Amino acid sequence: MTEIPYLRKKKILRDTNKPFNIHPASEEGKNEKSNTSVKAHLSHAFVFRERPSHFDVPTMVKEGHPFRGFFTLFWIAMGFFLLQTFTTNLKLTGHITSSYLFSILSKDLGSLFFSDMVLIAATFISYGIQKAIVYEWFHREYAGMIIQHIYQTSYLALAISWALWKDWPWVQTTFFILHAIANLMKIHSYISYNGELSVFYERLESLKKDQENLIKASKQSNKDEDPEIAQELRNQIEDARTSLTKDDIQYPENVTLKNFWEYLLFPTLVYELDYPRTERIRPWYLFEKCLAFLGTFILLYVTIEHQIIPVLDHSVDNTSVIYMILQLIFPFMIAHLLVFYIIFECVCNGFAEISRFADRSFYDDWWNSATFDEYARKWNRPVHLFLLRHVYLDSIQTYKLSKKSATYLTFLLSSCLHELVMVIITRRFRLYLFCLQMFQLPLIWLGRRPIVLKYPWLGNTLFWFGLVSGLPLLGVLYCRQVVIETNDQ
Structure with missing residues (x-):
């Protein structure tokens, strides 16, 4: 009989409906059953399909979304907040807003643009x-x-x-x-x-x-x-x-x-x-996203300029950390929501429209999360899918890690990258963000207790409490030092 060398090798498994499953199947090893089930799950998770984002206004109106009124109310409230801030500042200073943050934003833009082009090239x-x-x-x-x-x-x-x-x-x-x-x-x-x-x-x-x-x-x-x-x-x-x-x-x-x-x-x-593609670029939709970006950016600018920087700048000495956190809870929560909306609803949808990318599921309903691991999966799906494919799955298939070990490795890598960003921004090695992210592990364990699973609202309450208190705490630990050093320059 003619010898066929390749038939002695491992057989390739392929499911035509699961484009991610491109690795050879292992025929031995104690993790075989676990790996197969994981691959099946992740293959399903990586199916791209045409779908709108949650806060896509035309879709909300068309489908009669039950919370579209609250969405409208939020932006009306933000508009009144903007008006109140402008009138108050005009009365006190004679100007509708301060130019301090603008002076920071406009510094060395030419160099930044050139550097970013090199980065892309x-x-x-x-x-x-x-x-x-x-x-x-x-x-x-x-x-x-x-x-x-x-x-x-x-x-x-x-x-x-x-x-x-x-x-x-x-x-x-x-x-x-x-x-x-x-x-x-x-x-x-x-x-x-x-x-x-x-x-x-x-x-x-x-x-x-x-x-x-x-x-x-x-x-x-x-x-x-x-x-x-x-x-x-x-x-x-x-x-x-x-x-x-x-x-x-x-x-x-x-x-x-x-x-x-x-x-x-x-x-x-x-x-x-x-990838799934749309038939054409909709100019009016693109204009709407650009307008939303501009309006949301103005709101974010005013929030940081008038609600966050003054607290960090004028409460440096002999100020209780608890007091500063209480002062910053609401501004940081608003800033967090606005940054989320700018990135995932305006920028991502804008590039999706320009490139005719049809899958607009850049986030899920993270606001309903009962645990922080659920939040991590839902609030930034592009990064989540990357970690899922290239860290979690690869560590299981290539290095034969268990599901639990692969989860810890993914969480550790994510935490290190977040801390790396903060180290570069602040020029200091503090590990504040890393420690807070590691502290999410016991919170995740707590969120999986039977009583929390029985009452999801309790887990959601714990999640929101951790988020609204953690953001200003990081602001006190990191941003205040940045503001102080910026003022000294």
């Missing part, structure tokens, strides 16, 4: 790496992975070094570093996903050669093909082709500049061969 190196793999200049395994990790480490290290050297104000530094981390996630997903596909492509080519050898050997020996081996080869070739294809796009045809540029514009951090 550097992401195209990931396209070059993947193109080199397609041309077989080197393979994904070993050399490809080493190059990938060197590139990603250099990208982040240079971005951090540049931000520290430029010594921008905290607003510009925050924007630049967060954009660098988002780009890092994008390029990691792009290289990793296409790298896995390249391995499957090599296996597909190997299977085709095995099939040709089988046919050639049967002709030379004047004997029929072994039906079992022939059928197994056909099945595995079809499985491999399915793994490399989604809709009408097949690897390596997706590795093009156009495809990579579209991926950069898409408001997602996980790469797929194809």
Whole structure:
């Protein structure tokens, strides 16, 4: 019988409805059952489909959302808050608002813009790496992975070094570093996903050669093909082709500049061969999101300028931390909601409309969360899906970690990245945010107690109490020092 080398290797599993499940299935090991169930769950979680965001106004009106009146009330209240602040400030100072924060925001914008363009341009190196793999200049395994990790480490290290050297104000530094981390996630997903596909492509080519050898050997020996081996080869070739294809796009045809540029514009951090798309760009919808961005940004500016900075600036010496937290609870809560709305409703939807990206599920109903892990899953879905695919699942499949260990690893990495941002912004290593995030672990445990599970409102109360008190506490620990140092410059 003709020897078919690949048939001794592990069989490729592929579910055509689950585009994420591209790893070979393990046939042995004590975590087999656990890994299979996890892959099935995550494959379902990564299905992109056309859907609107929760606060999309036309959809809320069309579907008769029961809380659309409260949504309207919130913005009316914010409008009156804006009017009250302007009139009060005009009476006291003769100006409707202060220009202190504006002077910070407008500082060194040209340098920031140029630096951000370089940051974006550097992401195209990931396209070059993947193109080199397609041309077989080197393979994904070993050399490809080493190059990938060197590139990603250099990208982040240079971005951090540049931000520290430029010594921008905290607003510009925050924007630049967060954009660098988002780009890092994008390029990691792009290289990793296409790298896995390249391995499957090599296996597909190997299977085709095995099939040709089988046919050639049967002709030379004047004997029929072994039906079992022939059928197994056909099945595995079809499985491999399915793994490399989604809709009408097949690897390596997706590795093009156009495809990579579209991926950069898409408001997602996980790469797929194809995404659901809208038929056209709606100019009026885009104008609405731009208008919403402008209005919300003005509200955020006024809140920070008149409600947060004065408390941090004028309550430096001999001021109780508890008193400052009480003074900052409401402003920080409003600022948190406004930042959330700007990023996930205005910016993400704006880029989605420009790129015709149809899946607008950038967040779920995080305000109903009963635990902080539920909040982490729901309030920032792009980051959650990245961690789910490239940290949680990979740690289980590649390093054979248990579900529990993979969860802790994901949580630890997320906490370290958050603290890294704060270290760069404040230029100090304090670990305040890291410790508060680690403190969420016992809160998560508490949220899973039977009494909390029986009464979800109790868990939601604990969640909101932790959020509204934790934000101003971080403000006292971090932001006050930044404001003081800014004033001293």
